[in-house]
Amino acid sequence: MTGASIPAPDAHDSIALGRLPAPAEPPAGGDWPEDRPRRIVTPRSAADRVFRGVLRCAGVAVLVITGLIALFLILRAGGALRKAGPSFFTTQSWIPAANRFGIAAVLPDGAIIAIIALAIAVPVALGTAVFISEYAPVRLRRTLIAVVDLMAAVPSIIYGLWGVFFLQPRVIGSIRWVAENLGFIPVFRVRGEHTSSSFTTSTFIAGLVVSLMVIPIIASICREVFSQAPVGEREAAYALGANRWGMVRTVVLPYGRGGIIGATMLGFGRAMGETIAIALIVSPTYLLATHIFENSGMSIAALIALRYQESTPEMLSALMAAGLVLFLITLLVNALASIVVSRSRSGAETE
Amino acid sequence: MTVEFVNPSGAGRHAADAGVVDGIGGLRPADPAPPDVTAELPGGPVPGSPPPVDVTAQWPGGSVPPDRPLVGLESRDVSAWFGTHKVLERVSLRMRPGEVTALIGPSGCGKSTYLRILNRMHEMVRGASLAGEVLLDGQDIYRPDRQPAQVRRRIGMVFQKPNPFPAMSIYDNVASGLKLAGIKVANKDALVETSLRRAGLWNEVRSRLRAPGGALSGGQQQRLCIARSLAVSPDVLLMDEPCSALDPTSTRRVEDTIAELQGQVTIVIVTHNMQQAARVSQSCAFFLATHDTPGHIVEAGQTRGIFEDPQDSRTADYVHGRFG
Numbered sequence: 001m002t003g004a005s006i007p008a009p010d011a012h013d014s015i016a017l018g019r020l021p022a023p024a025e026p027p028a029g030g031d032w033p034e035d036r037p038r039r040i041v042t043p044r045s046a047a048d049r050v051f052r053g054v055l056r057c058a059g060v061a062v063l064v065i066t067g068l069i070a071l072f073l074i075l076r077a078g079g080a081l082r083k084a085g086p087s088f089f090t091t092q093s094w095i096p097a098a099n100r101f102g103i104a105a106v107l108p109d110g111a112i113i114a115i116i117a118l119a120i121a122v123p124v125a126l127g128t129a130v131f132i133s134e135y136a137p138v139r140l141r142r143t144l145i146a147v148v149d150l151m152a153a154v155p156s157i158i159y160g161l162w163g164v165f166f167l168q169p170r171v172i173g174s175i176r177w178v179a180e181n182l183g184f185i186p187v188f189r190v191r192g193e194h195t196s197s198s199f200t201t202s203t204f205i206a207g208l209v210v211s212l213m214v215i216p217i218i219a220s221i222c223r224e225v226f227s228q229a230p231v232g233e234r235e236a237a238y239a240l241g242a243n244r245w246g247m248v249r250t251v252v253l254p255y256g257r258g259g260i261i262g263a264t265m266l267g268f269g270r271a272m273g274e275t276i277a278i279a280l281i282v283s284p285t286y287l288l289a290t291h292i293f294e295n296s297g298m299s300i301a302a303l304i305a306l307r308y309q310e311s312t313p314e315m316l317s318a319l320m321a322a323g324l325v326l327f328l329i330t331l332l333v334n335a336l337a338s339i340v341v342s343r344s345r346s347g348a349e350t351e
Numbered sequence: 352m353t354v355e356f357v358n359p360s361g362a363g364r365h366a367a368d369a370g371v372v373d374g375i376g377g378l379r380p381a382d383p384a385p386p387d388v389t390a391e392l393p394g395g396p397v398p399g400s401p402p403p404v405d406v407t408a409q410w411p412g413g414s415v416p417p418d419r420p421l422v423g424l425e426s427r428d429v430s431a432w433f434g435t436h437k438v439l440e441r442v443s444l445r446m447r448p449g450e451v452t453a454l455i456g457p458s459g460c461g462k463s464t465y466l467r468i469l470n471r472m473h474e475m476v477r478g479a480s481l482a483g484e485v486l487l488d489g490q491d492i493y494r495p496d497r498q499p500a501q502v503r504r505r506i507g508m509v510f511q512k513p514n515p516f517p518a519m520s521i522y523d524n525v526a527s528g529l530k531l532a533g534i535k536v537a538n539k540d541a542l543v544e545t546s547l548r549r550a551g552l553w554n555e556v557r558s559r560l561r562a563p564g565g566a567l568s569g570g571q572q573q574r575l576c577i578a579r580s581l582a583v584s585p586d587v588l589l590m591d592e593p594c595s596a597l598d599p600t601s602t603r604r605v606e607d608t609i610a611e612l613q614g615q616v617t618i619v620i621v622t623h624n625m626q627q628a629a630r631v632s633q634s635c636a637f638f639l640a641t642h643d644t645p646g647h648i649v650e651a652g653q654t655r656g657i658f659e660d661p662q663d664s665r666t667a668d669y670v671h672g673r674f675g
């Protein structure tokens with residue numbers, strides 16, 4: 001090998017480079033300079049200060065508005081809550097005039113509808129997202145992205161109407177088949193006589209329609225996250241002899257895990273708050289819907305939508321109390337979602 | 352253009368690479384095989400012959416000796432395009448079994464593109480196309496009936512930027528290739544250990560195999576990537592500037608690893624570091640592209656010859672650092 005050899009450093013080098021020998025003694029006539037962390041002051045430009053101010057106001061405004069909503073709900077709900085006491089959480093009916101009202105049915109029913117919706121939406125949305133970001137040819141990809149975004153923008157009343165007038169009559173056959181053939185599984189059982197109207201207003205159908213509303217949201221977030229999976233890792237998988245699905249499994253899905261969980265929780269929040277579709281489909285029974293194909297079920301949001309015109313302050317206060325519970329739950333779910341997402345973002349996490 | 356290999360020493364002039372030539376001749380009789388090109392290359396292990404015995408002795412893990420014959424790689428008239436932009440023109444090169452071949456040349460002359468053609472990664476870029484053929488053990492890897500995934504399983508790649516699977520444990524990183532390829536091994540622990548030892552990483556990670564791969568330093572990550580590639584026992588290992596993102600100590604470690612692997616796998620390494628090329632490789636090819644000519648090989652042959660007695664003035668300028 002050839003090449004210029006580097007001259008060996010000699011003793012004068014360090015001085016020639018301007019390095020000072022470390023002082024062994026304190027400087028003459030004084031102590032060592034202070035050895036404490038220094039206060040560092042950063043002067044900010046005017047533009048920077050204005051910008052920070054605006055942003056800070058916006059951030060504070062969000063907090064204040066959220067706080068005001070909570071306060072409003074608490075104040076308005078107070079009357080009903082005081083009157084009902086703990087029974088508010090254990091009563092399965094909604095007759096405020098007779099002081100028999102509680103969320104023991106509407107809260108779990110709403111959750112059941114949301115869970116059914118997610119059970120359908122998450123796999124479909126994940127499949128859609130993986131297909132769009134990893135498999136679809138470029139032109140189809142662009143079309144699909146536009147279609148999914150459009151689906152997310154369709155008002156939920158449209159889904160609700162479509163669910164009632166188109167979907168409902170068409171899925172009853174399948175639901176009936178499942179109920180009759182898999183009825184030995186408790187949740188699928190439909191009690192009483194089976195007529196075509198025994199299946200029409202179930203939490204399952206409501207969940208099905210709600211799933212259509214959350215699919216585009218989950219699919220859109222997941223697709224975005226998947227498409228950011230690092231090229232280097234993708235190539236690493238391919239270079240090891242992975243086929244496309246192997247690459248997706250080892251790189252894209254682990255990378256997107258935080259996004260998947262966050263999107264699912266966001267979808268859950270949306271499904272819990274979903275009003276119109278549920279109000280249109282389910283029959284207001286105020287009973288715990290333990291059998292998902294039976295005519296029953298109601299969610300808090302739908303309850304409020306159906307009964308907000310009630311006349312007396314007590315009745316309205318009861319609805320406010322239910323609204324307060326929904327508000328707190330949504331807040332909790334979103335907080336959990338952000339914790340999960342921020343935890344799993346760090347690439348250095350072990351499985 | 353077929354590159355005339357320069358071999359100033361003249362050693363091995365008549366050591367015909369019979370295995371490769373026969374293989375091709377048998378399969379594709381009409382092929383205009385460049386006659387006796389390899390005959391001019393320095394001698395080396397002949398494909399088909401068992402590896403030298405002492406290879407196993409260097410192997411502290413000891414459980415997976417390279418009982419397969421070493422396999423060479425050869426490109427014939429490889430050209431490459433990105434869209435209509437031609438970046439490589441008629442690159443023909445033999446990478447001898449068990450040897451380290453270094454690809455050198457200024458940036459943008461198509462070394463990475465060439466390397467990615469060698470394991471079918473090039474075709475994943477949109478609009479990319481290529482001509483010519485790449486023979487692994489005498490068989491064209493671009494033959495219509497060959498699946499890219501199968502080819503890549505035999506021709507591994509280490510990238511410029513270390514790319515371990517960050518959330519996966521060190522252990523799982525090494526074993527990931529097996530899972531991806533659907534290979535079942537009797538003793539996975541032993542294979543993981545052997546691979547890590549071969550990559551020179553075992554002693555640093557043996558106590559924390561469950562720690563995530565992303566938590567290692569850059570140099571360790573790169574050696575983890577080498578171990579991961581070795582675990583699927585590839586015939587050829589391609590390395591694209593594996594040390595350019597590493598500090599000098601880690602670079603040294605990776606070079607040591609390459610030196611250990613020599614004789615066990617066929618290695619093709621792209622490097623910008625002349626000293627490194629000189630240290631680790633036995634053969635060397637100098638690539639060059641100018642604004643109106645696509646990348647091509649100016650000179651190729653034994654590394655010593657390229658560095659000490661280059662035949663082309665441009666090679667001399669480049670290896671002596673007089674190039675732009």
Ligand SMILES: Nc1ncnc2c1ncn2[C@@H]1O[C@H](COP(=O)(O)OP(=O)(O)O)[C@@H](O)[C@H]1O
Pocket residue numbers: 433438456457458459460461462463464465476
């Ligand atoms: N994905 C790509 N799309 C278009 N052109 C590319 C792409 N990758 C590389 N090129 C072009 O191909 C030429 C060779 O690039 P490359 O193989 O990366 O060179 P090297 O590795 O020798 O620096 C360069 O002119 C570069 O601009």
Ligand SMILES: [Mg+2]
Pocket residue numbers: 462463464591
């Ligand atoms: Mg490159």
